[in-house]
Amino acid sequence: MPIHEKSLIRQENLIEHEKLEIDGIDVSGHWSTFIQTRVVTDYNEDMETEVAALPGGEHIHRCWQCGSCTNACTVNAINPDFNPRYWIYLTRIGMEAELLRDKDIIWQCISCNKCTYACPRDVNPEGVMKALSHWLELKGHTEKSPSMHFDEVFSEQVFQTGKIEEGRTIRRFFARTGQELNQDWLVEMIIRMVRHLPVKLLFAMGLQSVLKPRTRGWGKARDAIHEYVAEKDAEHRKALKLDPPHGPA
Amino acid sequence: MPKPILVLGAGPAGLSASHALASVGQQVVLVDKADRLGGTPILSGYAKLVPSGMWAKDAIGGMVDRVKGDGAVRSVTSATVQGFSGAPGSFSAKLSNGEAIDAAAVILCTGFTHFDSVNKPEWGFGTFEDVVTTTQVEQMISSGQGVRCPSDGRKPKRVAILLCVGSRDRQIGREWCSKICCTVSSNLAMEIREELPDCHVYIYYMDIRTYGLNEDLYYWRSQEEFKVKYIKARIAEVTSNGEKLIVKGEDTLVKRPITIPFDMVVHAIGMDPNVDNMLISAIFNIELEKHGHIKRLDTYSSMAATSRPGVFVAGAATGPETIDDSIAQGQGAALAALAVANGNRVQAAE
Known part of the structure; x- marks a missing residue:
């Protein structure tokens, strides 16, 4: 509902007692209806x-x-x-x-x-x-969102190998978000790929998924990236006054 | 001997008119009711002026010194005009100190009066010590004392600045925008944040009117560099829980009532017509405009003219005005008065 059309009274702020008697007077049902305050009493600065x-x-x-x-x-x-x-x-x-x-x-x-x-x-x-x-x-208010899972799966792979292999990304993403790998649309897509893509390309893709290639000499870059990510992670947790991330800070 | 021009009021407009006249060799008598020159910026102890950022005591003090050191300007302090008669070229004014002055023309630079916040009792001024005005905060800063809660001298952790106190308010017969308070408030908010970086400053506004170049220099800068928070709400009342001030109102952007504690509440007070305007109007036989300021004839066909020929007006006497514009108007009025003193006709545009 657009914000300007919202009612000032929220359903959950309406309090009504099914059975209530005050000073001997029966105020059950809508006679006891009252609205809880929606006054803002402080800001979280x-x-x-x-x-x-x-x-x-x-x-x-x-x-x-x-x-x-x-x-x-x-x-x-x-x-x-x-x-x-x-x-x-x-x-x-x-x-x-x-x-x-x-x-x-x-x-x-x-x-x-x-x-x-x-x-x-x-x-x-x-x-x-x-x-x-x-x-x-x-802050722990929400679970990791699907897009965050995807980002993590994607970047972990890049950090680790310096390369991206889509098949693996999708498999891991589905695993982390608890989704079945056997999805109609995915099966359909693979069938069509096999049917229409040039054999040479299919072969290259298959080889990639089996061999899990890495960028040559990636180790140094990987360590640097991990160090940077850990540093940023610690920085963010500190700004939010959270405990340092797992492992020594 | 040519007659002098009488300039009434030694604030920014009067000082600039006097200097402009003296600089072309015209004799000036500068009269002020206070015991010293400088007008409201000096008497009320303003801190840094907008938009220049110069300290009032330097900027306006410099104008005072310039006039004082000028042989063509004779200043008379602690005096008011009590009687006035004559025609353009040969006016005669009787001062409260008994002196009579013959003048060719008169420039009224009688300025304004700060709105008295007691007239908005629901906002707690006069009831709670920690409810202050922008003028008081200016004084805290200009005196070097720093921004402190008057009740116990502590550094405030949270300050609310309420805009439009004594402006844009039909309830109290003040329907005008005072023009300067938004800019002054954003400037003060930045000064508070600079002195007390741990202090949160909230500005409660209806509209923000830091017009012209002040938009980014004050409004934007206070948000972007100084993290001042602007909340669209007209405050209903200021009360206290015994420890802190409680500000009540409605945050109109989220449609929610607010009841928020603050250490200090600052009223951004507006500019009233000078309390003496009725008297001035009677003595000089000039008209006031509908809000009670001195009426200036339309600026297209006349120069700084009041309803009486030979009597001119400049600065905040005509309505809420900035210091820079008051100074420019003083110079304009000086030109108009000079024409009369030289026996020239000020031609009306047809």
Whole structure:
């Protein structure tokens, strides 16, 4: 529902007792209806700084709430509850509880970057959405999103070997997200590939998946990347006041 | 001997008019009701001015020194005009100190009066010590004392600046925008953040009107470099829980009421017409405009003119005005007054 059409009264804030008697008077049912307060009583002032410490969130404080991002948003066109402008605002002033109500849709950003081009203040809303998803995850508010699993599977492989082999990426991604490898569309795709792709290419692809090739002399680069990633990881956890990552910090 | 021009009020507009006249050899009598020159920026102890960023005591103090050192300007302090008669070229003014001054023309640079926040009792000024005005914060900064809660001298952890106090408010008969408070507030917010980096500053606004070049230099900069937070809400009331000030209002962007604790609440007070404007209007027999400021005839066909020929006006006497524009208007009014003093007709545009 678009934000301006939302009712000020939320269903869960309506309290009604089926059986209630006060001072001998029966006020059961709608006679006892009352609405819980929706007053904001404090801000979580750390929230903006924390999100700004994560990649993509650096310029969140620039936002002046014009709404260009939401208007440009691909996902918003399909789901009016997906409202980057609103989430940036909640983060900036620290209305954490309010933001958490939307935690299950924030990760749905498809990174089309239309908002990035629309934003007059160069907030980089797409980056902020990434940082927000990341923040929700690190704080333990959400499970790792499918796209995060994919990113991890993808980058782990690149870090390890300096190369990418799609078959392996897909297998691992499906395994991590608990999906069956035997999916109709995937089977169909493979059948068609076998049918239509040149034999030479198919052979090369098969060889890749069997031999698991590496970039030659990759070891040094791998170590450097791992070190950098660990350093960044520790930095982010520290900014969010979380325990250091596993292993010695 | 040619008659002098009488300049009333020694603030930015009066100082600039006096200097402009003196620089072309015109004799000036500069009268101010305070015991020293400089006007509101000096008397109210402003800190850094916008948009120059110069300290008021340097910028306006420099203008005072320039006028004081000029033989063509005679300044009379602690005096007001009590009687006024005559025609352009030969006015006669009677001062409160008994002195009579013959003048060719008069420039009114009588300025404004700060809005008295007591007139908005719901926002706690006068009830709670830690509710202060922008002027008081200016003084905390310019005196070198630093921004502290008046109640116990502690450094505030959270400061709320409420905009449009005494402006854009039909309830109290002030329907004008005071023009400068948004810029002044974003500037003060940056100064607070600079002095107290751990202090969070929130600005509660209806609109932000840091017009012109101040958009990025003040509004943007306060957000981008100083992380000042702007919340679109007109505050309903300021109360206290005994320990902290409690600010109530509605955050209109999320449609949620707010009840938030603060250490210090700052009123961005507006510019009222000078409290003496009725008196000035009666003495000089000039009209006031609908809000109570001195009425300036349309600027297309006249130069700094009031409703009485030979009496000119410049600066915040005509309505909320910035210091830089007041100075420019002072120079404009000086030209108009000089034409009268030289016996020339100021021609109206047809």
